[in-house]
Amino acid sequence: MTTETLLWLIPLPPVLAFFLIVLFTNRSKALSHSVGVGAAFLSWLMSMVVFVRALGVEHLGEHPFESSINWLPTGDTWLRIGVLLDPTTAAILFFVALTIFMIFLYSVGYHNFGQPKGDHDHKGLPPHGATVDEHGHTHVVPSVEPMYSRFFAFLGLFAFGMYVLVLSDNLLTFFVGWEIMGLCSYLLIGFWYAKPSARDAAVKAFMTTRIGDVFMLLGIAYLYSVTGTLTFREIFTEDVLHTLASVPSGFLGFSAAGLIGLLLFIGTVGKSAQFPLHVWLPDAMEGPTPVSAMIHAATMVSAGVYAVVRMFPLISLDAGTMSIVAFIGAFTAIFAATIAVAQNDIKRVLAYSTISQLGFMIAALGIGAYVAAVFHLITHAFFKALLFLGSGSVIHGMEHGVLHTGNHHVDPQDMYNMGGLRRKMPITFWTFLIGGFALSGFPLITAGFWSKDEILADAWGHHHYAVFIVLAIAAFLTAFYTMRQITLTFLGEPRTKEAEHAQETPWTMTVPLIILSIFAVGYGWVGIPEHFPVLGGLVPNWIHEFVGGTLAEHPEAVEFNWTPLLTSLFVALGGLGLGYAVYRDVNSVAQDRFQIPLLKNKYYFDEAYNYLFVKPAYWFAENVVYKLMDQGLIDGILHIFGPVTDRIGAFIRNNFDLPVINRFFGDGSADVTYGLGERMRFVQTGRIQQYLMFALVTFIVVGAALYFFLLA
Amino acid sequence: MVPLSWYLIFAAALFSIGLFGVLSRRNAVAILLGIELMLNAVNINLAAFWRYGDVTRMAGQVFAIIVFAVAAAEVAVGLALVISVYRRRNTVVADEIDMMKW
Numbered sequence: 001m002t003t004e005t006l007l008w009l010i011p012l013p014p015v016l017a018f019f020l021i022v023l024f025t026n027r028s029k030a031l032s033h034s035v036g037v038g039a040a041f042l043s044w045l046m047s048m049v050v051f052v053r054a055l056g057v058e059h060l061g062e063h064p065f066e067s068s069i070n071w072l073p074t075g076d077t078w079l080r081i082g083v084l085l086d087p088t089t090a091a092i093l094f095f096v097a098l099t100i101f102m103i104f105l106y107s108v109g110y111h112n113f114g115q116p117k118g119d120h121d122h123k124g125l126p127p128h129g130a131t132v133d134e135h136g137h138t139h140v141v142p143s144v145e146p147m148y149s150r151f152f153a154f155l156g157l158f159a160f161g162m163y164v165l166v167l168s169d170n171l172l173t174f175f176v177g178w179e180i181m182g183l184c185s186y187l188l189i190g191f192w193y194a195k196p197s198a199r200d201a202a203v204k205a206f207m208t209t210r211i212g213d214v215f216m217l218l219g220i221a222y223l224y225s226v227t228g229t230l231t232f233r234e235i236f237t238e239d240v241l242h243t244l245a246s247v248p249s250g251f252l253g254f255s256a257a258g259l260i261g262l263l264l265f266i267g268t269v270g271k272s273a274q275f276p277l278h279v280w281l282p283d284a285m286e287g288p289t290p291v292s293a294m295i296h297a298a299t300m301v302s303a304g305v306y307a308v309v310r311m312f313p314l315i316s317l318d319a320g321t322m323s324i325v326a327f328i329g330a331f332t333a334i335f336a337a338t339i340a341v342a343q344n345d346i347k348r349v350l351a352y353s354t355i356s357q358l359g360f361m362i363a364a365l366g367i368g369a370y371v372a373a374v375f376h377l378i379t380h381a382f383f384k385a386l387l388f389l390g391s392g393s394v395i396h397g398m399e400h401g402v403l404h405t406g407n408h409h410v411d412p413q414d415m416y417n418m419g420g421l422r423r424k425m426p427i428t429f430w431t432f433l434i435g436g437f438a439l440s441g442f443p444l445i446t447a448g449f450w451s452k453d454e455i456l457a458d459a460w461g462h463h464h465y466a467v468f469i470v471l472a473i474a475a476f477l478t479a480f481y482t483m484r485q486i487t488l489t490f491l492g493e494p495r496t497k498e499a500e501h502a503q504e505t506p507w508t509m510t511v512p513l514i515i516l517s518i519f520a521v522g523y524g525w526v527g528i529p530e531h532f533p534v535l536g537g538l539v540p541n542w543i544h545e546f547v548g549g550t551l552a553e554h555p556e557a558v559e560f561n562w563t564p565l566l567t568s569l570f571v572a573l574g575g576l577g578l579g580y581a582v583y584r585d586v587n588s589v590a591q592d593r594f595q596i597p598l599l600k601n602k603y604y605f606d607e608a609y610n611y612l613f614v615k616p617a618y619w620f621a622e623n624v625v626y627k628l629m630d631q632g633l634i635d636g637i638l639h640i641f642g643p644v645t646d647r648i649g650a651f652i653r654n655n656f657d658l659p660v661i662n663r664f665f666g667d668g669s670a671d672v673t674y675g676l677g678e679r680m681r682f683v684q685t686g687r688i689q690q691y692l693m694f695a696l697v698t699f700i701v702v703g704a705a706l707y708f709f710l711l712a
Numbered sequence: 713m714v715p716l717s718w719y720l721i722f723a724a725a726l727f728s729i730g731l732f733g734v735l736s737r738r739n740a741v742a743i744l745l746g747i748e749l750m751l752n753a754v755n756i757n758l759a760a761f762w763r764y765g766d767v768t769r770m771a772g773q774v775f776a777i778i779v780f781a782v783a784a785a786e787v788a789v790g791l792a793l794v795i796s797v798y799r800r801r802n803t804v805v806a807d808e809i810d811m812m813k814w
Contacts (some may be wrong), residue, residue, distance in 0.1 A: 685813050
């Protein structure tokens with residue numbers, strides 16, 4: 001098959017799986033997950049074939065694989081739909097396909113496939129466990145998720161959205177994929193919809209990202225009105241870019257390119273949870289853990305960064321927009337990292353760390369470090385997916401302990417209930433350690449070190465010292481809270497009975513962990529800068545050559561400099577060391593010195609937004625819409641009719657009925673009307689469908705009569 | 713090219729299916745679904761007549777988009793009403809919602 005055909009086919013298996021599961025196989029759990037995992041595998045396989053072929057092409061950036069057809073007719077022109085595979089897309093497709101496949105596989109174990117049905121499980125709630133009889137005594141084991149098939153259906157649709165977004169060659173289908181993921185994030189975060197917290201989180205995620213989406217749509221519309229095309233390769237030609245850069249937008253002195261870039265970037269702010277729209281992401285941890293990995297590592301938040309990466313030639317035209325991008329990114333990086341230090345929920349720490357790492361990428365893009373941003377996007381996807389899946393494995397193991405002791409008051413996600421899990425869950429421990437070290441940027445061996453170092457080197461090399469300092473501090477905090485997390489979760493002694501009875505998870509969960517941990521280490525080696533002492537040049541800097549080729553002007557590699565290298569060594573090792581030193585002896589929340597209320601409560605952003613937006617909206621609905629408009633205006637008008645009719649009636653009665661009718665005619669006509677009404681009133685059944693039926697019959701009869709008498 | 717009449721027959725069939733759903737289903741949500749089918753049958757007609765007429769005059773296409781927008785608004789209001797009714801009367805069966813009878 002040609003590469004172009006394959007590109008068209010890649011997104012299809014997951015969406016077919018979605019429909020198959022929803023329409024046919026949803027009663028059978030085994031069949032549903034086979035369809036789901038099989039589809040993810042097929043897409044992964046095709047992606048790998050495409051990736052390998054892309055590697056073999058010289059100058060892929062100038063001659064990418066592309067194919068498109070006419071899609072939507074608009075008058076005498078067409079909006080086209082198509083696929084495009086340039087080097088960046090290929091690199092992104094590689095990690096997207098792999099992590100999606102791993103997450104599908106992991107979900108099988110996470111939702112306890114093969115376990116008995118729960119004693120009193122109910123749809124929309126996490127499974128509670130089942131009592132089984134074994135060797136003469138009963139004990140409680142995890143029970144299978146009641147909506148198992150539905151989960152794989154949603155996951156399939158989500159994967160479809162991501163593939164569409166990554167492979168599309170124009171902003172319109174890009175936006176379609178973007179919105180499909182928005183919908184699926186809502187469905188999956190609210191997967192356990194019977195939990196009020198999950199419902200709220202789902203609505204919050206949907207609404208918050210929607211704010212960004214609306215601006216993004218505005219940006220797309222503006223772009224279309226200026227250039228008349230949404231196809232990437234047509235926009236990124238010299239002429240069009242020149243036009244965009246020179247046309248003033250009439251808004252604060254931005255050029256058209258600047259304003260479009262800014263609007264598109266607001267979409268990214270929503271999707272990638274950047275300040276100030278970051279509030280949805282931590283709450284989204286309410287969803288099942290594979291979903292967290294899917295949304296926060298493999299797909300959705302990466303899509304936001306990918307949007308900026310994709311539109312980089314346009315966004316980088318305007319220096320003002322770039323400064324805003326860099327500022328937002330750097331600020332988010334440090335701001336989220338400080339919050340992560342004070343969180344105790346194992347997944348929330350990772351959530352804030354995701355926001356912070358996305359900030360790194362956005363900041364890198366803002367200072368023009370295109371390759372470094374893509375590199376970090378990819379390595380981050382691997383180690384963050386690994387960490388999320390690892391945390392899910394930890395939670396799963398802890399739930400085992402909870403079921404064993406039967407004490408449901410112990411929160412299996414609170415790190416202070418854990419401790420000493422390295423002995424109970426060795427595979428999870430080692431893989432989590434690798435993921436955590438990659439996140440911290442542990443020198444030389446982990447992928448996170450190389451990508452983060454490249455961002456710092458770029459910031460230093462291009463004299464963005466403010467960004468450099470902020471990111472260095474954020475990196476230090478990252479290493480610190482990561483080590484805190486590892487220490488509290490895995491090291492030391494078990495702090496609860498539940499942690500003592502934790503258990504390693506099944507192979508469907510540990511295999512993805514192992515595979516992802518290989519990439520969390522190995523992927524860094526493809527991006528070692530050439531002038532790096534000792535190691536440089538041993539392996540070619542593939543990522544720079546390959547991904548850099550996407551841009552019209554191949555970016556220059558930055559000169560090697562000791563300052564950023566020593567900084568990144570210091571922040572990684574210093575943060576890890578300090579984290580271990582501080583938390584080695586901490587046994588309870590009370591001993592934790594970093595439980596600062598301001599950080600613990602996330603700088604009170606939720607409360608602030610509640611007062612600024614939610615409460616006023618409720619107030620407006622209650623007082624203006626309901627009381628003033630509905631009750632006051634509309635009901636008020638209706639209430640005028642009553643008394644007025646009453647008056648008119650009284651007037652007619654007194655001046656006409658009583659003196660004229662009653663005197664001369666008697667009650668005959670009234671009696672007839674009354675009697676008729678008495679018999680006819682049963683027509684008014686109050687049943688809307690009967691009324692419709694009458695209307696339909698009347699229409700047909702009258703229509704037939706008219707046709708018969710007038711036309712025939 | 714597929715002849716115009718096929719589209720019209722298809723739209724008519726879709727409209728009838730929708731109408732049947734509206735008249736026969738007991739669940740208020742299903743009735744709303746039926747209304748959606750009827751609206752979309754109209755959309756198919758609009759798009760088909762646009763396509764087979766003068767393509768540069770886009771009234772049919774634009775009208776279909778207006779119908780989308782109206783349908784979306786209608787569903788939003790309709791579902792809100794169904795939820796509101798459900799909260800008060802604990803049912804979504806259209807036949808049981810008959811407060812407005814004689």
